[in-house]
């Protein structure tokens with residue numbers, strides 16, 4: 001099951017926007033895709049609620065009787081949206097079960113500095129450093145009239161990370177997302193310029209999303225003890241596909257970690273509370 005995670009500790013860098021688009025692209029390809037928030041804000045879940053049921057289906061986390069988050073039965077592809085500020089154990093857990101991580105980076109110096117720190121932390125994680133979890137950068141909200149794309153490209157090259165291109169700043173993204181849509185759901189004539197910008201990104205993602213039969217980059221999965229449970233933002237996070245639960249090969253590898261404190265707040269869905 002390919003897992004794509006969208007990561008950048010800088011808030012507002014376009015992670016949820018990017019994750020929604022990758023999920024929508026997968027759905028248009030006929031994949032059974034889940035878009036999961038590893039994020040108490042639950043932006044992706046809120047976006048999914050706005051999405052018309054007639055559009056290609058994107059599933060959200062399933063919630064079982066024990067209030068645990070699960071990949072629903074039958075899912076073949078997972079896209080994970082992550083929160084700003086992610087680091088430490090939370091970042092390590094995402095890397096542990098991601099096949100690829102895309103970092104959307106806005107052009108400012110502050111955004112690049114923050115992304116560089118996030119990249120440096122990723123490089124301390126063996127799965128990312130060894131390339132078993134592939135990394136790439138996408139320029140986000142780039143003004144084509146400036147040299148921002150070139151600056152980002154040079155910066156990514158300096159880090160040794162593939163730069164997949166830039167997505168321009170346009171209200172079309174904002175308006176589409178408000179309606180539960182992505183560029184992939186619009187008429188090609190309406191979104192031609194933006195769809196063209198997505199092409200190199202999709203080209204890079206395609207081998208991850210459509211791996212050759214038998215190909216696997218996943219590490220051997222521990223089946224010791226209760227290794228199938230984890231905590232993400234204070235929730236117990238069970239990452240096994242219901243249909244495949246009896247086959248340990250199909251668990252997404254996670255570790256049991258101590259319970260983190262959970263902040264109470266109106267935006268926290270009930271199932272994320274302790």
Ligand SMILES: Nc1ncnc2c1ncn2[C@@H]1O[C@H](COP(=O)(O)OP(=O)(O)OP(=O)(O)O)[C@@H](O)[C@H]1O
Nearest residue numbers: 011012013014015016017084141168169170173174
């Ligand atoms: N290409 C774009 N053009 C214009 N606006 C954009 C574009 N991409 C994202 N945005 C807007 O930028 C804002 C931040 O985007 P988004 O919510 O995807 O970022 P995020 O990284 O998920 O934020 P957070 O760290 O808070 O989760 C949103 O208002 C979104 O609509």
Ligand SMILES: [Mg+2]
Nearest residue numbers: 015016043082
């Ligand atoms: Mg977000």
